[in-house]
Amino acid sequence: MAASPVKTTKIAVIGLGSMGFGMAISLARAGFDVTGADRQAALRDRFASDHGKAAESPAAAARDAEIIVTVVVNAAQTREVLFGPEGAATTARKEAVIISSATMGPADAMSLADQSAAQGLLYLDAPISGGAQRAAEGALTILASGSEAAFAKARPALDAMAAKLYQLGDEPGTGASFKMINQLLAGVHIAAACEAITFAKQLDLDIAKVYEVITGSAGNSWMFENRVPHVLDGDYTPRSAVDIFTKDLGIINDMSRAQKFPTPIAAQALQMFLMTAAAGMGRDDDASVARLYARIAGLELPQKSPSR
Amino acid sequence: MAASPVKTTKIAVIGLGSMGFGMAISLARAGFDVTGADRQAALRDRFASDHGKAAESPAAAARDAEIIVTVVVNAAQTREVLFGPEGAATTARKEAVIISSATMGPADAMSLADQSAAQGLLYLDAPISGGAQRAAEGALTILASGSEAAFAKARPALDAMAAKLYQLGDEPGTGASFKMINQLLAGVHIAAACEAITFAKQLDLDIAKVYEVITGSAGNSWMFENRVPHVLDGDYTPRSAVDIFTKDLGIINDMSRAQKFPTPIAAQALQMFLMTAAAGMGRDDDASVARLYARIAGLELPQKSPSR
Numbered sequence: 001m002a003a004s005p006v007k008t009t010k011i012a013v014i015g016l017g018s019m020g021f022g023m024a025i026s027l028a029r030a031g032f033d034v035t036g037a038d039r040q041a042a043l044r045d046r047f048a049s050d051h052g053k054a055a056e057s058p059a060a061a062a063r064d065a066e067i068i069v070t071v072v073v074n075a076a077q078t079r080e081v082l083f084g085p086e087g088a089a090t091t092a093r094k095e096a097v098i099i100s101s102a103t104m105g106p107a108d109a110m111s112l113a114d115q116s117a118a119q120g121l122l123y124l125d126a127p128i129s130g131g132a133q134r135a136a137e138g139a140l141t142i143l144a145s146g147s148e149a150a151f152a153k154a155r156p157a158l159d160a161m162a163a164k165l166y167q168l169g170d171e172p173g174t175g176a177s178f179k180m181i182n183q184l185l186a187g188v189h190i191a192a193a194c195e196a197i198t199f200a201k202q203l204d205l206d207i208a209k210v211y212e213v214i215t216g217s218a219g220n221s222w223m224f225e226n227r228v229p230h231v232l233d234g235d236y237t238p239r240s241a242v243d244i245f246t247k248d249l250g251i252i253n254d255m256s257r258a259q260k261f262p263t264p265i266a267a268q269a270l271q272m273f274l275m276t277a278a279a280g281m282g283r284d285d286d287a288s289v290a291r292l293y294a295r296i297a298g299l300e301l302p303q304k305s306p307s308r
Numbered sequence: 309m310a311a312s313p314v315k316t317t318k319i320a321v322i323g324l325g326s327m328g329f330g331m332a333i334s335l336a337r338a339g340f341d342v343t344g345a346d347r348q349a350a351l352r353d354r355f356a357s358d359h360g361k362a363a364e365s366p367a368a369a370a371r372d373a374e375i376i377v378t379v380v381v382n383a384a385q386t387r388e389v390l391f392g393p394e395g396a397a398t399t400a401r402k403e404a405v406i407i408s409s410a411t412m413g414p415a416d417a418m419s420l421a422d423q424s425a426a427q428g429l430l431y432l433d434a435p436i437s438g439g440a441q442r443a444a445e446g447a448l449t450i451l452a453s454g455s456e457a458a459f460a461k462a463r464p465a466l467d468a469m470a471a472k473l474y475q476l477g478d479e480p481g482t483g484a485s486f487k488m489i490n491q492l493l494a495g496v497h498i499a500a501a502c503e504a505i506t507f508a509k510q511l512d513l514d515i516a517k518v519y520e521v522i523t524g525s526a527g528n529s530w531m532f533e534n535r536v537p538h539v540l541d542g543d544y545t546p547r548s549a550v551d552i553f554t555k556d557l558g559i560i561n562d563m564s565r566a567q568k569f570p571t572p573i574a575a576q577a578l579q580m581f582l583m584t585a586a587a588g589m590g591r592d593d594d595a596s597v598a599r600l601y602a603r604i605a606g607l608e609l610p611q612k613s614p615s616r
Contacts, residue, residue, distance in 0.1 A: 106511065129525050141525060166521055177511045178521055185504050185527030188573070192496040195573050196489050202569045203414065203485045213474055213486055217437050217449060219493030221529035261510045261605050265500050268576040297569050 007031050011157060012061040012088055013069045014081045016043040016054075019101070019128065020071030022135025023161050027069075028052045029138065030160035037061035037081075062088035062096075067157050069099045071128075074247065075108035082112070089119050097122040097153040101142075105180060105251045106173035107258070113146070113172035122150040125172040126158070127179035131239070139163035143182075145174035180255060183248040184266045189223035190245065191269040194289035197228050201299050208232055230287035234302040242289070243282040245273045317341060319465060320370040320396055321377045322389045324351040324362075327409070327436065328379030330443025331469050335377075336360045337446065338468035345369035345389075370396035370404075375465050377407045379436075382555065383416035390420070397427050405430040405461040409450075413488060413559045414481030415566070421454070421480035430458040433480040434466070435487035439547070447471035451490075453482035488563060491556040492574045497531035498553065499577040502597035505536050509607050516540055538595035542610040550597070551590040553581045 009032055013024040016038040024047055028034045034052040037060070038044050044054035055061035058081040062068050068088045070078050078100055082089050088098075098116055100109065100123060109125040116123035124146040134140050142162040144151070147170055151158075158165050168174045196219070200210045211232060215225050230236060249270035256263040272289050279295065281288040294301045317340055321332040324346040332355055336342045342360040345368065346352050352362035363369040366389040370376050376396045378386050386408055390397050396406075406424055408417065408431060417433040424431035432454040442448050450470040452459070455478055459466075466473050476482045504527070508518045519540060523533050538544060557578035564571040580597050587603065589596040602609045 143521065164524065166517075168517065168521075174513065177508070177513055178518065181504050181508045181511075181513070181518055182522060182525050182527035184507065185500055185522065185529070185532065188496065188500040188503075189527070189529060192493055192500075192573050195496075195571055196493050199492065199564070199567075199569055199571060200485070200489045202567055203489075203563075205482065205485055205489070209474075209476065210486065210489055213451065213476075214490060214493065216472065217490050218530045218534070219490035219497070221493070221497060221532075222526045224493065224529075226526070255511075256507070259507075259510055261507055262601070263503055263507060264576050264580065265496070265503050265573070268572050272572065293570070 007033065009033060009067065009156070010035070010065045011067040011069065012037060012058070012065040012092070013071065014058045014061060014088060015071040016047050017071065018132035019135045020069070021047060022132055023069060023071060023101075023140070025051045025136060026138035026161050027157060032157065032160070035061040035065070057086040058082070058088040059086045059091045063091040065092050066096050067099065067154060068092055068096055069101065069157065071101045074102055075104035075112065078102045078104065078112060083115055083119075089116075089121060092121065094120050095122060097124060097150050099124050099126045099154050099157060101126050101128045103127055103179055103183065103248055103251070104176055105255050106176040109176040110173040122147065122153055123172055124150045124154050125175035126154075127175055129179070129182060134163070135161070142166065143168060143175045143178045145169050146172050180248070180252060184252050184263065186223055187245045187249045187252075187273065188265050188269045189221040190227055190286050191272045191289055193221065193224040193228055194231070194272070194287065194293060197231055198290050198293035198297070198299060198301070201294070201301065202297060227287040230285055231290045232302055234304040236281070236285040236288050236291065238283060238285045240286050241283050242273055242276050242286050245286055246270070246277050246282065249273060317375065317464070318343070318373045319375040319377065320345060320366065320373040320400070321379065322366045322369060322396060323379035324355050325379065326440035327443045328377070329355060330440055331377060331379060331409075331448070333359045333444060334446035334469050335465060340465065340468070343369040343373070365394040366390070366396040367394045367399045371399040373400050374404050375407065375462060376400055376404055377409065377465065379409045382410055383412035383420065386410045386412065386420060391423055391427075397429060400429065402428050403430060405432060405458050407432050407434045407462050407465060409434050409436045411435055411487055411491065411556055411559070412484055413563050414484040417484040418481040430455065430461055431480055432458040432462050433483035434462075435483055437487070437490060442471070443469070450474065451476060451483045451486045453477050454480050488556070488560060492560050492571065494531055495553045495557045495560075495581065496573050496577045497529040498535055498594050499580045499597055501529065501532040501535055502539070502580070502595065502601060505539055506598050506601035506605070506607060506609070509602070509609065510605060535595045538593055539598045540610055542612040544589070544593040544596050544599065546591060546593045548594050549591050550581055550584050550594050553594055554578070554585050554590065557581060
């Protein structure tokens, strides 16, 4: 029997952080010929030892690849790993498809799509949602927009990475815009959750009871339910860092100014993340915004139990 | 057979608006001897025609009552209907219990409890959550605090009105504080939902699709899910009015200043509700905050279909 088409499809995954690693192993599990690239040797080794091949440069990883998944921090890094001197575009097959998953504003997504087309590459604006565990399970939500040709070529890889794929039209930038609307809400809800739970502490309420009551009430949000347990446990090990939201609410701020559209709630939330980063907690879990309120007001929040 | 204890228990429900009416009919359905009071004749008639008795003054409604449920707008009205010249305290039985359900800050709840004790009455700080429909079904969430004696006397009535009763300790003010934490989050989430959905419109996204994607993503909140459909339908018939949140976030603002505790996200949300009220929409549905953003930016949101 001939090898299945999947087994003969070469995929490069650029960026092997918590999300990219999970996406790469989901693709490897589905049978693709996956090469991962990352600047950090430890991340390359982690992937190469059990799951696939690894390369130091995007160019080396993308040699003859038909699908290139970029999962780096932002638009600037995406541009560098694709079109820089050692970028994937220098070695990828003609008409390869780029699945671009870093969070960025729609203008950047459109510009990257243009640059891809100029080099004979297809581009799918495909930001992701769901966290490291769902990435590793191939169960992400992907918010994708791009040409029919890009979708057609990317689909087997998308199916291997996503539990839920939203096809949001044929214009690059639409996926990015949907992701940013989600990030606006997510960032505001984290800041509000931290404000509310520390205000409850200030009022001498039993904050574990507050968590129980609010998660069953109209004041609940996905983020309140997910992040407040970090505060109750005093555990600020980064699941998602404060600096992710200084970045993402910063993009909202940029978009807001470019569009001349006011986003005062998001702007205030951004300031709270900036204060938390300024106080030295930028790399800690984003629930650290609660520690900022507590420090300002001299409140004692729960401490992580030493047995952990 | 003797009448059941419920049937011989007289209850006065003061305030027959959308919440009080529902609570009164739930109590009547459970078999209590209920008299409703309201300043508006139409509301009295609606209750008296099908469900129970009605009186013009709280004093008349509460004559010989063992349980008095107050469901008015705020602490000042609660004080008036209880302790004013025609207040319920002038006629209620000695050791009657007051179930106080208006939203207010904890200082007011403590002061009302003190005044009740001075007049030989029990007081339960018992704010409610859940909306008119759940009130009518006897399926509210009640966040209650007060003495054991107050709980014991109020329990049969609480059971008739609530699907979920939280007993939050023996200090009046704790129930009020829990409610205010919920209102802080609810108000911020409504303002954020309105900011996000109008920003999505500004970006030319399909806002019905945005609703679908966000309600399945980490950006979701109870309020986003509940209120954005009003925007999609262009229907601002008040289910809960803008002015409820100018009031409730105003109480948060007062509490924040009294406690010297910063609540910048809630403060920004309050400003958005105030702007919406200033623009003439105070009595419209609270999703009208979206209409404010749209007016400012010259966006066209969906209009209510004329066939309704």
